Amino acid sequence: MEYNRNLDRLPHYLFGEVDKAKDELLSQGRRVMDLGIGDPDMPPSRRMVEELKSEIEKSEWHRYPPYAGTADFKQAAAEFYLDRFGVSLDPDSEVLGLIGSKEGIAHLPYAVLNPGDYSLVPDPAYPVYGNNTLLTGCMNYYMPLAEENSYLPDLDAIPSEILGKSKLMFLNYPNNPTGAVAPLSFLEKAVEFGRRNGIIIAYDNAYSEIYYDEADRPPSILEVKGAKDVAVEFNSLSKMFNVTGWRIGFAAGSVEILRNLLKLKKNIDSGVFSAIAATGAYGLRECRGDIEAMRKLYLKRRDLMTAALEEAGLEIKPPSATFYLWCKIPGGGDSTAFCKQLLEETGVLITPGVGFGKYGEGYFRISLTCPDEDLEAAAVEIVKFFNNRNTG
Ligand SMILES: Cc1ncc(COP(=O)(O)O)c(C=O)c1O
Missing domain, CATH: 3.90.1150.10 (Aspartate Aminotransferase, domain 1)
Known part of the structure; x- marks a missing residue:
């Protein structure tokens, strides 16, 4: 076979x-x-585990969840972004619940790319970006992340013939594996680049809360004016609450990108278990401290x-x-x-x-x-x- x-x-x-x-x-x-x-x-935290125990007793949570995530979870994600990044999101159209951020990141190329298209992928990087582009049958252009450039890609070095074929660019800060953080000035440049070249930016912010200096917290790309036209940001409860096994995250940003990602997802999965979503909402509201x-x-x-x-x-x-x-x-x-x-x-x-x-x-x-x-x-x-x- x-x-x-x-x-x-x-x-x-x-x-x-x-x-x-x-x-x-x-x-x-x-x-x-x-x-x-x-x-x-x-x-x-003990509080999150106790909350999950009480949520799991609720019989309504054991039926199929809403595809896009429960309204309450999306509302809690929007409140988190407003409080943490000063980013205002419409929970209904600008937030999409995910079965862990990996799920959304992995599915995005299938919602965006057509035969012959390229993804711009950082190297080194979390392998999920490039591998799923390859699985769609499309191509990757690898953008080196060099130590001497603070592990930021040089967007001006991407050849114009590649740019013409590129549809999607992945960026990830705080960065796995290098630990680098991108300054807001780079994110502004990336948004401008995406808008100018018609390239969707998938910004992976799964480590946004794992930082060491309160005065220097990692930004969201959605803080940049106009970002919602071209960018979708992925975030995750996995690392901030030590719940990698629960599988809960979300995407936020462009209404159009999220609508297409949801259209794809409706044919693949049936959303996050609602007891987990309810506990995730509780965590985002009550346990960030x-x-x-x-x-x-x-x-x-x-x-x-x-x-x-x-x-x-x-x-x-x-x-x-x-x-x-x-x-x-x-x-x-x-x-x-x-x-x-x-x-x-x-x-x-x-x-x-x-x-x-x-x-x-x-x-x-x-x-x-x-x-x-x-x-x-x-x-x-x-x-x-x-x-x-x-x-x-
Ligand atoms: C850079 C990066 N993004 C996303 C993820 C996926 O996290 P999750 O699917 O648990 O939200 C990981 C996991 O290690 C990661 O390192």
Whole structure:
């Protein structure tokens, strides 16, 4: 049987090799300190769990939910955007509930692209942007995110023949994997670029609440005047409330883009479980203050790991947002081989940069979402590993 040929266009799943090496160590009874995946180790707040327990008792929530999300959840998302970003949204037409932001991001190319169209995709990046463009049969143009350009793409460097064929541009700040934050001035430039070239901007703001400096909070692209004409922003409750397993997020912005995304989604899924949506609304209204404790915890972990990497002789700029550290392998080189060697010799699992795209080669990503005792042990092992490497 020949399956969809577009599946063969997906890049080789590099994380598979690291996972295999991890399973092998575990089967030998070795300790593995997993700093690989970005999945918060801490539980959601007690209040959110209690709210979910009471919502789940309500019989009306067990029927099919509204496709676009419950009116109350969309209202709560709009209140959040007004309070946090000063962005006013019509909950009915400018907010769309999602089964996690990944779901909406993954479906967007199917709602937007036609054969021959291009997506502009940052590299390194969360693989979902480019991979779903490939699955539609369309093409990606990869925009390098270089350290010397603060991990922002150079929009002026995109060739004009590509621009003419481009329909969609993905941007993600605070950025996975680099931890970079985009200033509002860049978002203004991006909106102007999208309007001028007729390109839809999909802005992934899933880490908007994971920041370290209250005076320097990451912006929303919807703060930019005219953004609602060309942009749709994705946000998520996953990281702000430690509920990655609940699957709840939303998209906000252009009425037309959201209408088309919903048209597609109506043929694929049936919306977010309403008990989860009701608890999500409660969280957005009542529990955002709890995120502060998480920020403090990640800050402590960030500083601990930064100090260890510096002690190991690595150059590292601590991120001002996200729970990721992005670091150059001294001397560059094959990030997969490097991560495998680190794992085999020390039990510390980190992610090879090339897993996020070819411009990620020579880097690695550390996630701070693992228990403190594992992170502390990993820090000690990393220092020893580099000291041996330098003297060996
Ligand atoms: C950049 C980025 N966007 C979106 C997501 C998806 O998050 P969720 O589907 O849980 O909302 C992730 C998950 O790791 C991510 O790293």
